[in-house]
Amino acid sequence: MTFHVVHQPHPTPAQSPYRVVQQETGREVIWVNRFLDRECVRCLAETTLRSYALDLLHFLRWWVSVHQTDTVIEEAITQSTLLEYVRFQAGQLPRPAAATVNRRIVVADRALKSEFPNVPAQVAPGFHQLYWKRSPMRVARPRQALSRLRVKAPKRVILPLSVDEVARFWSSFRTSRDLAIVGLMLLQGLRSKEVLSLNRDDLLLAESQIRVRGKGSKVRFLPLAPETVELLDHYLHLERPAFTGTAVFVSLKGRARGTRMTPEGLRSLFRHHRVTTGVVHANPHRFRHTFASDM
Numbered sequence: 001m002t003f004h005v006v007h008q009p010h011p012t013p014a015q016s017p018y019r020v021v022q023q024e025t026g027r028e029v030i031w032v033n034r035f036l037d038r039e040c041v042r043c044l045a046e047t048t049l050r051s052y053a054l055d056l057l058h059f060l061r062w063w064v065s066v067h068q069t070d071t072v073i074e075e076a077i078t079q080s081t082l083l084e085y086v087r088f089q090a091g092q093l094p095r096p097a098a099a100t101v102n103r104r105i106v107v108a109d110r111a112l113k114s115e116f117p118n119v120p121a122q123v124a125p126g127f128h129q130l131y132w133k134r135s136p137m138r139v140a141r142p143r144q145a146l147s148r149l150r151v152k153a154p155k156r157v158i159l160p161l162s163v164d165e166v167a168r169f170w171s172s173f174r175t176s177r178d179l180a181i182v183g184l185m186l187l188q189g190l191r192s193k194e195v196l197s198l199n200r201d202d203l204l205l206a207e208s209q210i211r212v213r214g215k216g217s218k219v220r221f222l223p224l225a226p227e228t229v230e231l232l233d234h235y236l237h238l239e240r241p242a243f244t245g246t247a248v249f250v251s252l253k254g255r256a257r258g259t260r261m262t263p264e265g266l267r268s269l270f271r272h273h274r275v276t277t278g279v280v281h282a283n284p285h286r287f288r289h290t291f292a293s294d295m
Contacts, residue, residue: 001022001024001064001070002022002023003021003022003023003029003057003060003061003064003070004020004021005018005019005020005050005053005054005057006019006021007050013040013041013043014037014040015037015040016033016036016037016039016040016049016053017040017046017049018046018049018050018053019033019053020032020033020036020053020057020060022070029060031071031072031111031115032053032056032057032060032111034114035056035110035111035114036049036052036056038114043217045215045217047193051103055103055104055108056107056108058104059104059111062085062088066084072115072116074116074118074119077112077116077119077120078120079120079121080122081112081122082105082109082122082149083122083149085104085105085108086101086149086151089101089104097153098151099153099156101150101151102150102151102153105148105149105150106148109122109148109149122148122149132144158289160286160289160290160292160293161279161282161286161287161290165282166290168277168278168279169182169273169277169279169282170182170186172273172276173273175235175239175252176231176232176235176238176239177235177239177240177249177252178269179231180228180231180232180235180249181195181266181269182287183225183227183228183231184210184228185284185287185288186287186290187225187227187228187291188222188224188225188228189288189291189292190212190222190288191214191284191285191288192263192266192284192285193263194212194214195266196261196262197213198212198247198248198249199247199248200246200247200248201246202248203232203248204221205224205229205232205233208223208224208226208229209221209222209223209224210222232248236248239252241257241258243258244258244259245260247259247260247261249261270282270283270284
């Protein structure tokens with residue numbers, strides 16, 4: 001049996017657009033997709049649902065290799081189920097990062113508990129940590145609790161770009177569109193997806209403000225730096241093709257001219273300028289970290 005993730009947009013917000021199905025027959029894996037639907041009802045972003053679907057797909061493939069079926073029953077789940085799943089990942093080549101292993105464990109544990117509330121707690125000596133858990137309203141004393149099963153993950157330190165690296169990368173752009181994109185990441189700290197999802201009515205240039213829809217569809221208003229306002233105004237009036245819909249940032253050349261810029265197009269743009277400038281760590285999220293370190 002072979003399984004994969006498919007994208008099936010649905011008009012109802014109560015069903016996840018990402019489904020895990022059997023490749024040969026198109027049959028859905030009910031317990032996985034039921035969990036994804038529940039998370040969709042919580043209004044999680046599509047990218048989060050996609051990440052959950054891929055993590056559960058990995059768990060499902062391991063489960064099928066062990067139990068020869070994609071059906072999960074409560075009697076088959078033991079206290080060491082997730083520990084066995086961790087051991088399986090530890091033997092893979094290349095070995096997945098500790099953060100990836102921990103993320104998969106959390107998603108699989110939540111999906112199993114959602115489907116079977118009475119399954120045994122996943123306990124493995126040496127894979128848990130004690131911590132102080134506060135009461136919801138902080139009306140009682142904190143109590144000791146046991147963390148989820150997890151592997152030790154090294155602390156990841158992301159270094160911001162230096163002033164020289166920012167200057168070299170910035171000077172390699174020639175269009176106001178590209179400079180405005182980098183400016184929104186560097187001067188306002190926007191994520192790449194937040195930049196690409198901007199619409200015309202999100203720009204309040206007269207008030208030097210911008211409306212941003214972030215993770216979980218949360219809306220926030222941010223002030224715009226004068227340099228960013230000038231770049232956006234120049235791009236909108238002189239570079240952006242007319243009659244191109246609501247998207248702010250669109251393709252300027254080729255057959256896709258006038259359509260909303262895609263994540264692939266943005267990655268290609270940054271990849272090209274990394275090569276030309278030699279600033280190998282210049283990626284969209286690194287600019288967000290640079291903004292945070294300079295606050």
